[in-house]
Amino acid sequence: MDVFFQQLVNGLTVGSLYALIALGYTMVYGILKIINFAHGDILMIGTFIGLVLVMNFHLAFVPALLLAMFITALMGILVERLAYRPVRAADKLIALLSALGVSIFLVNFAQLVWGTETHPFPVNISGEPIILGEVHIGTLQIWALGVSLLLMVGLHFFVNHTKMGVAMRATSFNVDYARLMGINVDNIISITFAIGSALAAAAGILIGVYYDAVYPVMGYSAGLKAFTAAVLGGIGSIPGAMLGGLLLGVLENEGAAYLSSGYKDAIAFALLIIILLIKPTGLMGRREQQKV
Amino acid sequence: MLELKNVMVNYGVIPALKSISFKVEEGEIVTLIGANGAGKSTILKAICGLIKLKGGAITYQGDTISGMGAHLIIRRGISQVPEGRGIFANLTVEENLGLGAYVRKDKAEINRNLKVVYDRFPRLFERRKQVGGTLSGGEQQMLAIGRALMAAPKLLLLDEPSMGLAPLVVKEIFKIIKEINQTGTTILLVEQNARMALSVANRGYVMETGQIISHGTARELRDNEDVKKAYLGH
Structure with a gap:
């Protein structure tokens, strides 16, 4: 049982990070009905920004995290303005191509500036690990879990209990109806990209610190896993993304422990295929249906 | 005009x-x-x-x-009740009504307005915590009209x-209009x-x-x- 609980802790840690990233996919999909395939690369840039703030500007971890989130949020807004807004009225396929273009650009940009090699992410993080019997919860795990939980609670509050959050949910239900309420949909879209990108930066930095590795293509695997989590939970659903992320993290880690660690990724993507076959709307997704 | x-x-x-x-x-x-x-x-x-x-x-x-x-x-x-009513099925009755007043800032006036709408449509008050998608067709139409009134158009x-x-519901709706x-x-x-x-x-x-x-x-x-x-x- 110790193995089970240890893997549960490990799974929840990674899963909470998947969830943070999945939220960006799901929120953007909810409003624009597009998959932002550059999301993982926005995460990567956010992580490098965090690294630069720590290494070159000697910021402490928390201020660096917050500042990186802020800068990445602005970058997210910029990406939407430049790459998605001009093609919003066009076919969804065009937006997809645009996203791939942004993805390629960001990876190449990072390679140009920081090289192709893997950078360590050394930070001074304080705190004692928690040891429960044989189960060991490391300091970094506590931080990763704590920060992502805090961000998710914050997001939940924003979306459900602020005027802007309600407007965001309304826009994700129907853009034209939202316009008729006087909601400036362009602003809502900007804010959605800002929040999604900030959460991705936070997740990326925590991943970078957790694995002590930052590199230009780190967004691919993180992005793909989180995308799976978003689909698992039901794309477009915010609680779904949170649940999907945690579930994927746990299943992946338990699977690796009991089957073979080599199957870790296979488990995630097998899960994606199964979900798409059995319940394409995901665990908490809603069918696009209206009462007339 | x-x-x-x-x-x-x-x-x-x-x-x-x-x-x-x-x-x-x-x-x-x-x-x-x-x-x-x-x-x-x-x-x-x-x-x-x-x-x-x-x-x-x-x-x-x-x-x-x-x-x-x-x-x-x-x-x-200008306020519009669109074809098919245009209510937000994923939001509660209260949130729907709140969005009607999205462009207004006068909190006290908005609350007074909300009371007027609830007085006119007591059914909406009873169901204020329910999501819009669970209402009947007539109730949805009342919600749509109530929400438009929240804009004080x-x-x-x-x-x-x-x-x-x-x-019968149609008659009621036209009386309200x-x-x-x-x-x-x-x-x-x-x-x-x-x-x-x-x-x-x-x-x-x-x-x-x-x-x-x-x-x-x-x-x-x-x-x-x-x-x-x-x-x-x-």
């Missing part, structure tokens, strides 16, 4: 509105009647800035509003408020149910395939032989 001058709208290459001109004066109930696909809903969408004009202009209280963003038009006191646009509702008008709100009413529409309206315009083919006071239209034959069923 509202004037459309030679308004043209295309869907792709297909003309949906071919040079529409009409006026709504302050305090009136004006109705647009006509068959399905005549372009009635398109006119309401064009007024609110949801679709672009191909030609012509729309003025409201002396200002040209065509070409402006929808959110800016709504801010001027000067001009209310209604798109087929009778659609899909039982005759009349009451709303008596409190000083100007109303532009789009209807297929010409009989009901002409019973509350001051004036009406008859549409056919993107054009206005006749207009007059409600009484004139009720007595018009062509209108009778085509829309009043005898």
Whole structure:
């Protein structure tokens, strides 16, 4: 049982990070009905920004995290303005191509500036690990879990209990109806990209610190896993993304422990295929249906 | 108060509105009647800035509003209950009503307004924590109208408020429309149910395939032989 609980802790840690990233996919999909395939690369840039703030500007971890989130949020807004807004009225396929273009650009940009090699992410993080019997919860795990939980609670509050959050949910239900309420949909879209990108930066930095590795293509695997989590939970659903992320993290880690660690990724993507076959709307997704 | 001058709208290459001109004066109930696909809903969408004009202009209280963003038009006191009611099925009744007042800042006034809406529609008060999608068709229509009233509009646009509702509910809805008008709100009413529409309206315009083919006071239209034959069923 110790193995089970240890893997549960490990799974929840990674899963909470998947969830943070999945939220960006799901929120953007909810409003624009597009998959932002550059999301993982926005995460990567956010992580490098965090690294630069720590290494070159000697910021402490928390201020660096917050500042990186802020800068990445602005970058997210910029990406939407430049790459998605001009093609919003066009076919969804065009937006997809645009996203791939942004993805390629960001990876190449990072390679140009920081090289192709893997950078360590050394930070001074304080705190004692928690040891429960044989189960060991490391300091970094506590931080990763704590920060992502805090961000998710914050997001939940924003979306459900602020005027802007309600407007965001309304826009994700129907853009034209939202316009008729006087909601400036362009602003809502900007804010959605800002929040999604900030959460991705936070997740990326925590991943970078957790694995002590930052590199230009780190967004691919993180992005793909989180995308799976978003689909698992039901794309477009915010609680779904949170649940999907945690579930994927746990299943992946338990699977690796009991089957073979080599199957870790296979488990995630097998899960994606199964979900798409059995319940394409995901665990908490809603069918696009209206009462007339 | 509202004037459309030679308004043209295309869907792709297909003309949906071919040079529409009409006026709504302050305090009136004006109705647009006509068959399905005549372009009635398109006119309401064009007024609110949801679709672009191909030609012509729309003025409201002396200002040209065509070409402006929808959110800016709504801010001027125009509110629309769209076709199919347009409620947010994923939001609670209370959140739906709150969004009606999205562009207003006067908290106290909004709360007073909310009470007026709940007094008028006690059913909505009972269901204020329920999501919109769980309401019946009639309740959804009440929610849609209540939400539009939360904007305290000067001009209310209604798109087929009778659609899909039982005759008794339709009667109730039209009674409410009349009451709303008596409190000083100007109303532009789009209807297929010409009989009901002409019973509350001051004036009406008859549409056919993107054009206005006749207009007059409600009484004139009720007595018009062509209108009778085509829309009043005898």
